[in-house]
Amino acid sequence: MVNLGEIFPTFAADTTIGQIEFHSWLGDSWGILFSHPADYTPVCTTELGMVAKLTDEFKKRDVKLIALSCDDVDSHKGWIEDIKTNSGFSQDWPYPIIADQKRDLAVKFGMLDPDEKDDAGMALTARCVFIIGPDKKLKLSILYPATTGRNFDEILRVIDSLQLTATxxxxxxxxxxxxxxxxxxxxxxxxxxxxxxxxxxxxxxxxxxxxxxxxxxx
Missing domain, CATH: 3.30.1020.10 (Antioxidant, Horf6; Chain A, domain2)
Known part of the structure; x- marks a missing residue:
């Protein structure tokens, strides 16, 4: 777990845009890392589609987006087509999705929901939101259970507050x-x-x- 005000640790990961190192990918921007229980799940599909449609709003605030789900990159790429169809988003996919099949990052950052398990009995990733500043410090974290979808208008609102009160x-x-x-x-x-x-x-x-x-x- 990372506490507010602490440096959010960097990590290497496979994503839908290739291998990344988190701090290098983030650069001098604000960032949101948001996790999902699994690919091809209904609530997650609505969430990723909503974020895609709000991409311009996040760009206005100099916020980079990156999602995480406990499936592999090929699965993510297939799932993206479902997300685009469901949400009506027809542009190129605007942000990467991390593959975390072994739950390494989910465990490291305290993302697991013990009450929600997959068919193999493994705990699903909860719906975490981590907002990280340009200084790489954790500015805000929100943890939702797997069954409750997030309100991304609220996440835009708290970014406005964080960026205002930072200066x-x-x-x-x-x-x-x-x-x-x-x-x-x-x-x-x-x-x-x-x-x-x-x-x-x-x-x-x-x-x-x-x-x-x-x-x-x-």
Whole structure:
């Protein structure tokens, strides 16, 4: 397992675009590694198709995408044709899929779902999302069970938050989306906050503590 803020370890892997070394492939971009239980499974098919259709949105944010599934490259390539047909995606396939037949990476990164097994009794890979920054550090991880598909609009939303808060001294409140009000960090005194965020406002609370401070998105 990798903790938030730690360097996400590099690895070599066979993929649908050939052999890669993860850090070299990522370069100076943000990256998302998202795992799948198996090829030719219904929920995964909808997920990979949705990501393909959102490729331009990820590109706008300088995010590279790479998937992982516990089958071989030939299986992945055949599965891609099903994904494209199901999703209506007709362009060249936009991101690689890692082959992890032996579950080496699934074990290394804590991706296995013990409650979901294949016909041979091997644990399936859960639906992990790892967001890695240009500094190669893990910025966010989400773990879904194999039976629950992911919301990739939410993943775009959290990328917007991560990229904003990496460079501006703000936090984002519940259900925030890009362009909405942000929150002034608690460790910034009011005097400094007025200089950084001239239009910030305070919201009164019964405790009388002035910690609910909002500002237009910087």
């Amino acid at each position: 501006k001294r703000v936090a984002t409140p519940a259900n925030w989306t890009s362009g909405n009000e942000c929150m002034v960090l608690p460790n910034i005194p009011d005097e400094e906050a007025r200089k950084l965020f001239p239009n910030f406002r305070k919201q009164d609370v019964p405790s009388g503590k002035n910690y609910m401070r909002f500002t237009p998105q910087p």
